Amino acid sequence: GDSVTQMEGPVTLSEEAFLTINCTYTATGYPSLFWYVQYPGEGLQLLLKATKADDKGSNKGFEATYRKETTSFHLEKGSVQVSDSAVYFCALSRNKGAQKLVFGQGTRLTINP
Amino acid sequence: DTEVTQTPKHLVMGMTNKKSLKCEQHMGHRAMYWYKQKAKKPPELMFVYSYEKLSINESVPSRFSPECPNSSLLNLHLHALQPEDSALYLCASSRIPGLAGGGPYEQYFGPGTRLTVT
Numbered sequence: 001g002d003s004v005t006q007m008e009g010p011v012t013l014s015e016e017a018f019l020t021i022n023c024t025y026t027a028t029g030y031p032s033l034f035w036y037v038q039y040p041g042e043g044l045q046l047l048l049k050a051t052k053a054d055d056k057g058s059n060k061g062f063e064a065t066y067r068k069e070t071t072s073f074h075l076e077k078g079s080v081q082v083s084d085s086a087v088y089f090c091a092l093s094r095n096k097g098a099q100k101l102v103f104g105q106g107t108r109l110t111i112n113p
Numbered sequence: 114d115t116e117v118t119q120t121p122k123h124l125v126m127g128m129t130n131k132k133s134l135k136c137e138q139h140m141g142h143r144a145m146y147w148y149k150q151k152a153k154k155p156p157e158l159m160f161v162y163s164y165e166k167l168s169i170n171e172s173v174p175s176r177f178s179p180e181c182p183n184s185s186l187l188n189l190h191l192h193a194l195q196p197e198d199s200a201l202y203l204c205a206s207s208r209i210p211g212l213a214g215g216g217p218y219e220q221y222f223g224p225g226t227r228l229t230v231t
Contacts, residue, residue, distance in 0.1 A: 032217050034219075036222075041224075042224055042225075043117070043203050043205075043222035043223050043224045043225050044156065044203070044205075044220075044222040045222065046219045046220070046221075049219065051217075089155055089156075093217040094217065099144070099207060099217035099218065099220065100158055100161065100169060101156075101158065101220060103155035103156060104155065105154070105155055106153070106154070106155050108153075
């Protein structure tokens with residue numbers, strides 16, 4: 001079945017550092033890929049998405065590119081802020097019907113000032 | 114308005130109690146979802162409603178009973194829960210792709226109900 005694997009956390013960085021959170025997936029066909037973020041005490045928010053190979057999703061300085069050849073969707077940001085501290089989930093979904101999201105385990109990110 | 118609201122925010126219930134969680138959205142979304150999230154884990158899908166009909170039940174125990182009375186409301190009725198059911202229960206909604214495609218669409222999540230079963 002479909003699955004998503006994220007790099008183990010937690011990840012701790014200093015403000016203005018470069019961020020990469022790795023995400024790889026296993027799925028047949030061409031799923032859509034997402035990054036969701038969960039701030040403390042809140043539900044999940046969509047950060048960015050990509051629906052086909054070579055698409056680049058971007059939002060709030062974060063970027064991820066759908067790489068079919070490596071089945072990856074790594075999240076990057078050039079300069080992180082304290083406010084980026086949260087849990088980040090990589091997820092995939094099929095493109096038909098009511099969408100079932102398959103999540104990775106989540107990566108807890110802490111940014112120190 | 115892109116908000117999904119959930120009530121109550123917190124709920125403590127005994128194993129013999131009956132309670133309900135409520136979720137509401139006014140974005141015109143016709144898919145609504147219940148997820149269960151344990152601490153430091155990703156959300157696990159429980160149920161999906163499409164056009165007010167149950168379309169996915171992820172083999173959830175019958176002590177959890179979902180209901181979708183109309184396109185804006187989603188309830189989760191709880192009865193005879195176990196302590197291991199303590200978790201954050203998240204509701205989400207989304208559009209549904211038409212026959213011409215266009216999906217999948219973003220799921221909008223509520224803040225969740227923190228449930229403790231004693």
